[in-house]
Amino acid sequence: MEKVSSKKFMRAKIRDSLFVYLVLLWPVIHFCIFSIGMNISMIISSFQDASDRFYGFNNYRSVITTFLGLSASSTLENPRAILNSLSILPLSLLIDMPISLLFSYVIYKKYCASKFFSVVLFIPTVISAVVLCLCFKMAVSRDFGFITQILQSIGLGHLVPANGFLGDPKTAWWFILLFSIWTGISTNMIYFSSAMSRISESVIESARIDGASDLRQFFTMIIPMIWGTITTVSMTCISGMFGWYLPALLLTNGTANTSTIGLVIIINSQARTNLNFVSAFGVLIAIIGSVITLGSKRLMERFWRDVEY
Amino acid sequence: MKIAKPQYKIKKLTRGDIAFAAIVLTLMILFAASYLFMFIWVILNSFRVIANYNAEPMAIFNFEGVSLSNLFDNYKQVFEYTVKFTAYVGGKRQHVTIGLIDMFGNSLTQIVIAVACGLVFPPAVGYVISKYNFKGKRLIELAVVMTMCIPTIGTTASVLTFYDKLGIMNTWWTVVLSRSGGLGFGVLLYGNYFASIPKEYVESAKLDGAGNLCAYLSIMLPQALPILTAQGILTVITNWNDYMTSFLYLKNNPTVAYGINALSNQFSNAYPVVFAALFMTSAVTLLLFACFNKKIMSSMSAGGIKG
Numbered sequence: 001m002e003k004v005s006s007k008k009f010m011r012a013k014i015r016d017s018l019f020v021y022l023v024l025l026w027p028v029i030h031f032c033i034f035s036i037g038m039n040i041s042m043i044i045s046s047f048q049d050a051s052d053r054f055y056g057f058n059n060y061r062s063v064i065t066t067f068l069g070l071s072a073s074s075t076l077e078n079p080r081a082i083l084n085s086l087s088i089l090p091l092s093l094l095i096d097m098p099i100s101l102l103f104s105y106v107i108y109k110k111y112c113a114s115k116f117f118s119v120v121l122f123i124p125t126v127i128s129a130v131v132l133c134l135c136f137k138m139a140v141s142r143d144f145g146f147i148t149q150i151l152q153s154i155g156l157g158h159l160v161p162a163n164g165f166l167g168d169p170k171t172a173w174w175f176i177l178l179f180s181i182w183t184g185i186s187t188n189m190i191y192f193s194s195a196m197s198r199i200s201e202s203v204i205e206s207a208r209i210d211g212a213s214d215l216r217q218f219f220t221m222i223i224p225m226i227w228g229t230i231t232t233v234s235m236t237c238i239s240g241m242f243g244w245y246l247p248a249l250l251l252t253n254g255t256a257n258t259s260t261i262g263l264v265i266i267i268n269s270q271a272r273t274n275l276n277f278v279s280a281f282g283v284l285i286a287i288i289g290s291v292i293t294l295g296s297k298r299l300m301e302r303f304w305r306d307v308e309y
Numbered sequence: 310m311k312i313a314k315p316q317y318k319i320k321k322l323t324r325g326d327i328a329f330a331a332i333v334l335t336l337m338i339l340f341a342a343s344y345l346f347m348f349i350w351v352i353l354n355s356f357r358v359i360a361n362y363n364a365e366p367m368a369i370f371n372f373e374g375v376s377l378s379n380l381f382d383n384y385k386q387v388f389e390y391t392v393k394f395t396a397y398v399g400g401k402r403q404h405v406t407i408g409l410i411d412m413f414g415n416s417l418t419q420i421v422i423a424v425a426c427g428l429v430f431p432p433a434v435g436y437v438i439s440k441y442n443f444k445g446k447r448l449i450e451l452a453v454v455m456t457m458c459i460p461t462i463g464t465t466a467s468v469l470t471f472y473d474k475l476g477i478m479n480t481w482w483t484v485v486l487s488r489s490g491g492l493g494f495g496v497l498l499y500g501n502y503f504a505s506i507p508k509e510y511v512e513s514a515k516l517d518g519a520g521n522l523c524a525y526l527s528i529m530l531p532q533a534l535p536i537l538t539a540q541g542i543l544t545v546i547t548n549w550n551d552y553m554t555s556f557l558y559l560k561n562n563p564t565v566a567y568g569i570n571a572l573s574n575q576f577s578n579a580y581p582v583v584f585a586a587l588f589m590t591s592a593v594t595l596l597l598f599a600c601f602n603k604k605i606m607s608s609m610s611a612g613g614i615k616g
């Protein structure tokens with residue numbers, strides 16, 4: 001009798017593992033090809049020249065010299081690309097994130113019209129970046145843009161550069177930053193709003209009874225309670241910094257000093273040019289990016305543990 | 310936190326609170342107004358006569374020359390617009406001329422592939438990780454974290470040359486391959502959700518003679534329906550809006566978002582046509598968002614995306 005049941009048990013166990021491994025089969029193959037395999041092929045390619053011969057660290061050398069401005073490369077706009085990519089981080093951490101945190105808090109507190117705001121402020125997340133970029137482009141366009149028209153009508157027409165705001169190397173990057181503030185807050189708000197909606201009412205209620213002002217509740221209760229979400233969002237900002245390129249691609253295509261690291265990689269990959277250079281660049285980014293991301297994750301977790309509630 | 314003597318008197322808003330709320334609300338109104346204005350601006354301009362718009366771009370209420378017979382002229386132009394693309398498929402040069410209807414079809418195809426992949430792989434992996442013990446589980450979890458943490462942009466060149474070598478560049482297989490990775494954020498989302506469902510549900514089904522797959526499909530998956538729907542809708546929206554897939558892998562089958570950008574270059578002196586195209590493109594996702602707004606938000610919070 002015992003033998004039968006153990007046999008049955010064994011058979012069930014085998015069937016379980018068969019199911020598990022069948023489910024995992026394709027995801028694991030996919031991971032091996034696209035995460036491990038592609039990273040290995042990127043590393044190999046970074047040590048080769050255009051005809052697949054071993055090239056030592058020359059690609060790395062040219063990445064570093066190009067972006068330090070020591071040697072000029074005709075196809076890559078340097079060293080602004082690195083500077084531009086780095087400027088995305090303070091923008092998203094110090095401007096986008098505080099704004100979206102405050103907005104989510106005010107919606108959470110339901111001062112007024114919170115339903116309206118919680119729909120309208122999420123609009124940019126559901127609209128294509130293409131549409132947003134085209135709208136922005138047309139709004140600041142030199143000939144027909146309404147922002148240019150407004151400036152002209154109040155006598156500030158001389159501020160508009162001859163090639164338009166997005167065509168002038170002095171103003172273009174600032175307008176791209178403006179665009180990313182305008183569209184960047186709503187994605188964060190989804191995460192913050194849903195995190196705040198999970199905070200139990202009674203905790204906030206007790207703080208209110210104790211007489212804590214709303215602003216104080218925000219800093220002493222809300223922020224610690226959603227610290228986990230804040231950490232996650234910061235991580236995506238930090239790891240996303242190097243891969244940030246879409247607005248630059250659509251608004252200016254990298255002209256007028258608006259290139260970024262991500263854009264250099266994408267444009268060259270798509271055109272199949274400078275592939276070894278791009279791979280060396282990719283390896284450096286992957287290393288630096290994951291060190292910074294994981295390091296700051298550690299730091300943020302040590303700085304403030306997520307409060308259990 | 311030290312709890313002071315309870316006063317049981319709900320405090321009215323202090324002056325500081327009012328100032329704080331006023332400042333933030335003003336900013337919110339500014340942002341919200343800019344989004345709404347963008348819409349009104351796009352919609353109204355999409356009906357204007359091109360010459361009229363070029364003469365007075367700011368006069369959005371100036372509908373001179375617009376009558377019932379030519380009300381939809383700009384929209385007609387969008388539908389009549391075609392664009393030529395050249396792409397290499399399996400080493401052969403392919404010229405395609407594509408109109409808006411074809412682009413709609415392409416977007417739909419991409420959406421179907423992405424939604425199918427998203428509904429099959431991540432939930433299954435999340436389920437297996439949350440409910441089974443097996444060798445290599447730690448490795449899978451590590452792989453999920455790795456996929457989420459390491460910047461992947463540098464591998465774009467390798468992926469593209471890989472597709473070149475396979476000879477599937479500019480075919481739909483690229484979309485299938487790029488969407489079917491099961492290890493990623495979705496695994497955590499579904500894993501957390503399935504972990505909260507008691508195992509007894511599955512055990513009792515198995516006692517009735519159901520196999521593993523059957524138990525998963527008939528018991529567990531239906532439980533996750535809210536998350537599946539929300540994720541499905543989000544996938545529809547992101548793929549409808551997607552520009553990069555066409556840009557990198559599918560030049561000959563561009564999506565609407567890609568095509569609209571090409572259109573805007575062709576009509577750079579006739580913005581009202583571009584406005585019409587923009588309105589049509591964004592109306593689709595806005596409608597979806599308006600219908601499923603609550604569902605998406607509630608499943609985001611129910612799924613507990615915390616860490």
